[in-house]
Amino acid sequence: MAGRNRAVRVVVTVVVTICLLVAIWEGYKWFGQQTNDLVPGTGIELPVSTDDLTMPHALDIVGELAGDVRDGRSTLPMTLYLLKKAWFTLQEAAIGFTLGLVIGLALAVVMLRWRVVERGLLPWVNVSQTVPLIALAPIVVTWGRQQDLPDLFSISLIATYLTFFPVAVSALRGLKSPDAAHVELMRSYAASWGTTLVKLRLPAARAFLFPALKVAATLSVVGAIVGEISIGTKTGLGRAILEFAQRYAVFPERLYAAVIGSAVLGLAVFGLVNLAERWLEGRKRGVVT
Amino acid sequence: MTMRILAKLAASVTAVALLAGACGSDDPVVGTGDCDTVDSASLQLQWVTQAQFAGYYAAVDQGIYDKYCLDVTILEGGVDIVPQQQLASGAVDFAVSWVPKALVSREEGADIVNVAQVFQRSGTLQVSWADSGINGPADLAGKVVGNWGWGNEFELLAGAHQAGLDPSSDFELVGQSFDMLALLTGEIDAAQAMIYNEYAQVLEAVNPDTGSLYTEDDLSVIDWNDEGTAMLQDAIWADGARLANEDYQDLTTRFVAGSLEGWAYCRDNGGKCVDIVLDNGSALGASHQAWQMNEINGLIWPSSDGVGMMDGGLWAQTVDVATSQPILSAAPDAGAYTTEYAEAALKILNGRGMDTTGKNWQRVSVTLNPGGE
Numbered sequence: 001m002a003g004r005n006r007a008v009r010v011v012v013t014v015v016v017t018i019c020l021l022v023a024i025w026e027g028y029k030w031f032g033q034q035t036n037d038l039v040p041g042t043g044i045e046l047p048v049s050t051d052d053l054t055m056p057h058a059l060d061i062v063g064e065l066a067g068d069v070r071d072g073r074s075t076l077p078m079t080l081y082l083l084k085k086a087w088f089t090l091q092e093a094a095i096g097f098t099l100g101l102v103i104g105l106a107l108a109v110v111m112l113r114w115r116v117v118e119r120g121l122l123p124w125v126n127v128s129q130t131v132p133l134i135a136l137a138p139i140v141v142t143w144g145r146q147q148d149l150p151d152l153f154s155i156s157l158i159a160t161y162l163t164f165f166p167v168a169v170s171a172l173r174g175l176k177s178p179d180a181a182h183v184e185l186m187r188s189y190a191a192s193w194g195t196t197l198v199k200l201r202l203p204a205a206r207a208f209l210f211p212a213l214k215v216a217a218t219l220s221v222v223g224a225i226v227g228e229i230s231i232g233t234k235t236g237l238g239r240a241i242l243e244f245a246q247r248y249a250v251f252p253e254r255l256y257a258a259v260i261g262s263a264v265l266g267l268a269v270f271g272l273v274n275l276a277e278r279w280l281e282g283r284k285r286g287v288v289t
Numbered sequence: 290m291t292m293r294i295l296a297k298l299a300a301s302v303t304a305v306a307l308l309a310g311a312c313g314s315d316d317p318v319v320g321t322g323d324c325d326t327v328d329s330a331s332l333q334l335q336w337v338t339q340a341q342f343a344g345y346y347a348a349v350d351q352g353i354y355d356k357y358c359l360d361v362t363i364l365e366g367g368v369d370i371v372p373q374q375q376l377a378s379g380a381v382d383f384a385v386s387w388v389p390k391a392l393v394s395r396e397e398g399a400d401i402v403n404v405a406q407v408f409q410r411s412g413t414l415q416v417s418w419a420d421s422g423i424n425g426p427a428d429l430a431g432k433v434v435g436n437w438g439w440g441n442e443f444e445l446l447a448g449a450h451q452a453g454l455d456p457s458s459d460f461e462l463v464g465q466s467f468d469m470l471a472l473l474t475g476e477i478d479a480a481q482a483m484i485y486n487e488y489a490q491v492l493e494a495v496n497p498d499t500g501s502l503y504t505e506d507d508l509s510v511i512d513w514n515d516e517g518t519a520m521l522q523d524a525i526w527a528d529g530a531r532l533a534n535e536d537y538q539d540l541t542t543r544f545v546a547g548s549l550e551g552w553a554y555c556r557d558n559g560g561k562c563v564d565i566v567l568d569n570g571s572a573l574g575a576s577h578q579a580w581q582m583n584e585i586n587g588l589i590w591p592s593s594d595g596v597g598m599m600d601g602g603l604w605a606q607t608v609d610v611a612t613s614q615p616i617l618s619a620a621p622d623a624g625a626y627t628t629e630y631a632e633a634a635l636k637i638l639n640g641r642g643m644d645t646t647g648k649n650w651q652r653v654s655v656t657l658n659p660g661g662e
Contacts, residue, residue, distance in 0.1 A: 053470070070574065070662070073567045137369045145331075145380035151364070232337065232367025234570050242337065242368070243573065249468040250493060250660040 022058045029055050056253045064253035065260070078254075082240065082261035089224045089237045089265060092152055096159020097220040097269075101213070103160065104167025108205075109197065111168075112175045122172075129165050133158060133223075137230035151231055158230070159223030163216040170212030174205025210277045217269040225262055237262050320546060320637045324358035330544050331362045333372040333384040338365055338569045340581035341485060341523070342385065343562040344407070348551030350565045357543040373401050376526055383544055388521035388604075389611050390440050392621050400529035403626035405545045405597035405634070406604075407552065408588045411519035413444050414488055415511040416472065417479040423509055426452035426516060432478035435465030440616070441481060447518040447610040448511070469494070479511070485584035489577055493661040502659060520607040522588070525597075529624065538630075546634035549597045549645070553638070556586050556647050577661030583653055590647030595639075597631035 032050025039046060048054060068075040076084075107125065111118035137158060144154035178200050186196045228238025237258065244255040334342050345363055348354045354361045364381060366372065372384035373391045377399035386394075388403065395401055415434070417423040423432060426448040434449075436442040442462075449456050456462055465471055465481055469490045472480035482488040488510075496503045513519040525545060531537040555562035563578045571578060589596065604626065611617040638645050 070567075070571075072570060073564055073575075134369050137367070138371070138374070141370070142375065142378045142380045145375070146378070228367070230367050230369040232365040232370055234338075234365060239337070239570075243571075246467060247573065247660070249470040249473065249490065 025055070025058055029057070053249070053252050056256060060253045061256045061260070064251075064257045069254070078257055082237070082258065085235055085237045085240045086261060086265045088233075088235045089221065089228065089262075090269070092156045092224040092227065092236070093159055093217075093220040093265075093269065095153070095156035096223055097163050097217055099156065099160040100163025100216055100220065101167055104164040104216075105171055107164070107168040108171035108175055111172050112197075112201070113193070118172070125165060125168055128161070133161075133226050134230060136161060137227060141231045151233060155224055155227035155231055155233065155236075158227035159220040162219040162223040166212040166215045166219070167209070170208045171205055174208030175201045177201075177208060178204045206280070210273070213277075214270055214273045217273045218266045221262070221266045221269055237265065319543060320356050320550075320641065322352075322356040322358075324355075327355075327358050327360050328540055328543075329360040329362065330383065330540060331364060331381040332544075333364045333370070333375045333381040334366045335372050335385055335387075335523075336366040338566060338571050339486075339573060340563060340566050340578045340585055343555045343566050343582055343585065344552035345385075345548055346551075346565050346569050347554045347558075347562050348547050350568075351551070351554055353550050353554065354544075354547040357547040359540075359543055359547055361544070361547070373399055373526055376401055376528055379528070382528070382540070384526045385523055386526055387440075388524055388607050389443055389616060391524070391526055392608075392611060392617055392625060393440070395621060395625060396617055396619075401526045402529045402532060402624060403524045403599070404527045404541055404630040405525040405549065406521060406599045406626070406631070407525060407548075407597060408521065408523040408585075409592050409600060409603070410514050410588045411444060411522055412484045412584065412588050413441070413513055413519070413522075414482050414484050415445060415448075415479045415513075416469075416482045416488060416491065417509050417511075418472075419507055419509045421478055421509060423479055423511070426511060427454065429460045429479060430454055431460060433461045433463055433476070435463055435471055435477040435480040437465055437467065437481055443610060443614055443616055444513040444518050444520055445481065446614055448513055448516045450613075451516065451518060484512075485581040485588070489580045489584075489657060489661065492657050493574075493577065493659060495659060502657065517606070518610055519603070520610055521600075521603055524626075527630075541630050542633045542637075545597060545630045546637045549631070549634050550638060550643070552589055552596060553643055553645065553647070555582065556590055556650055559583060559586060559653065574658065574661030576656065576658040580655045580657055580661075583655050586650065587652055590650040592646055593648070595631070595635040595645045596647070597634060599626050599628050599631070 028048075029050045032046050032048075032055075035046075037046045037049045037051075038044060052060075065078050067078055069078045069081050070076075071081055071084075107121065111121055140157050141151060141154045144151065144157070175197070182200055183196065186200055191199070224236070225238040225241065228236040229242050233239050240258045241255065241262070244251065244258050248255050332345055334345075336342075338346065342363070345361070349361055349363065364375075371394070372381075373386045373394040375381045376384035377394065384401070385407075388406075391399075391401060391403065415423075415426075415429075417432075421432075422428060429449055429452075434445070436445055446456050449460070454460065463471075463477060465477065467487070469480060469482065469487050471477045472491065473494055480487070482491070488508075491508065492503055492505065494503055495501065496507065525548060527541050528537070532541065559582050560579070563575065563582050566578050566582070567575060592598065594600065608617070608620050612620055635645050
């Protein structure tokens with residue numbers, strides 16, 4: 001009963017949010033059309049012009065999502081087309097996320113174990129995120145091709161690059177989070193460093209890790225899409241965005257449709273991590289009782 | 290008696306013929322699909338799949354590369370991929386690149402060599418509205434002139450300079466995105482356009498005054514081929530250091546031959562090549578690709594010296610324009626291009642009785658649909 005209630009609440013919230021967004025979009029557009037894209041009574045231009053090219057009607061974007069698009073020699077419903085592309089991007093994101101998770105956790109454990117490593121490495125982990133991806137992409141793909149790795153993997157590495165960072169930083173904080181009393185208790189049991197890590201520190205890190213994983217999951221999708229655009233692939237949402245961007249002057253709604261597709265994929269992986277967290281929480285509770 | 294001699298003679302002739310035949314299978318004739326082994330080769334394109342690269346896709350799709358014992362992987366370009374750098378780093382075996390851009394990389398130390406000059410003409414135009422009064426480079430004076438930058442503006446700058454204009458003061462040079470929006474909305478007077486891409490995009494747009502598509506009569510075009518400042522564009526580039534190696538020489542000959550045969554196929558089967566391009570995942574419209582295929586054929590054919598051969602005059606013109614602008618500091622050395630591989634390829638193709646000059650090729654008329662669909 002409670003579960004059903006919650007589901008209803010979620011659906012209502014989502015519907016209301018979408019309606020609100022559409023209302024703001026269309027309201028702003030209507031307003032701009034009335035005032036010729038000027039702030040009333042002044043000569044100041046509105047930040048975004050409201051013509052159909054820059055801001056197509058929400059209904060037209062929905063219509064594009066419901067319509068057909070060319071896929072090779074045949075046509076396909078836009079939703080199916082985006083799903084196909086999203087499936088490819090999801091694979092890249094999944095590889096990138098998994099690698100990022102492993103590398104991030106490994107870095108955190110190593111930095112926890114040796115303070116000197118933390119002092120030496122942590123600044124570089126921070127600096128790594130200031131390197132623009134467009135500088136990284138050619139390096140990664142050139143290296144990957146020299147190793148005979150498929151471009152899909154190079155794109156995944158770009159997603160990895162974005163995801164390991166929140167994982168490493170949050171995991172380190174989480175691993176350090178247990179009270180000194182608890183650590184001392186473990187020590188009094190003569191527990192090894194490894195046992196303390198597995199029995200005390202890792203469970204404690206969970207509360208820090210899951211928020212980071214949610215960020216990392218959406219970042220992995222962003223990384224995969226950016227990688228696709230930089231490196232070039234035959235398929236994927238990034239490729240779709242690139243092609244629709246080229247045709248923006250003719251079909252602006254399509255680019256918006258592809259962007260919505262990317263956002264939905266980002267939300268989906270966010271939801272997956274949420275589910276994984278709930279499942280783990282449930283198991284923990286089961287163990288306690 | 291004479292009968293027996295004749296019979297013996299016939300037998301020995303047969304034996305020799307059989308022997309020769311046996312030798313033939315040991316030493317495969319190039320381009321017949323008689324392969325002992327198959328070599329893999331990769332080709333880096335400048336951009337995503339479109340009819341600009343139809344010849345290579347056709348050579349894969351139609352099994353033409355197979356006949357040359359090649360397994361070719363085509364790598365599409367991305368926003369951050371520079372084909373000649375992928376080639377120089379050893380990440381790919383061959384690359385398609387414009388001549389001036391590749392020469393800049395070569396001057397910076399990339400050891401790359403032009404082994405086949407596929408496009409014999411430049412596809413770059415400067416497009417304005419017919420009523421703008423811009424009919425030649427001299428008319429650009431005082432106008433807002435769009436260009437893409439990144440090395441795409443050299444022909445325009447040289448053309449303006451030749452017409453006695455100073456690009457820094459006589460007109461306003463503005464950056465332009467890869468769509469024709471700025472021309473359509475009147476933000477710029479003359480827009481840069483490839484004849485096989487952006488030019489068609491204007492013709493796929495609806496003229497609000499008439500309610501139907503714009504026509505070529507609405508437009509005025511400056512064609513750099515006519516102005517004498519055109520620069521050579523799509524060519525096949527190979528790795529200069531590896532060309533010292535016999536295996537790579539052989540690979541290059543076969544790759545060039547297969548690619549040129551692919552282009553000959555697209556000359557004679559334009560419609561089929563459009564389908565091949567669409568099958569390889571283009572979300573761009575069918576009529577747009579048909580237009581592009583036709584115009585690309587127009588940049589290649591006719592090739593009076595044979596497809597893939599370098600036009601020495603146009604090479605000199607390209608170098609002249611590049612050195613008169615701050616593009617190249619000096620003319621490239623003689624090793625920047627070689628016709629050795631194109632010649633070897635043409636020998637193979639001509640030997641099979643193929644038309645390698647396309648002197649009878651005729652432009653077809655393509656009807657563009659709204660949005661290029």
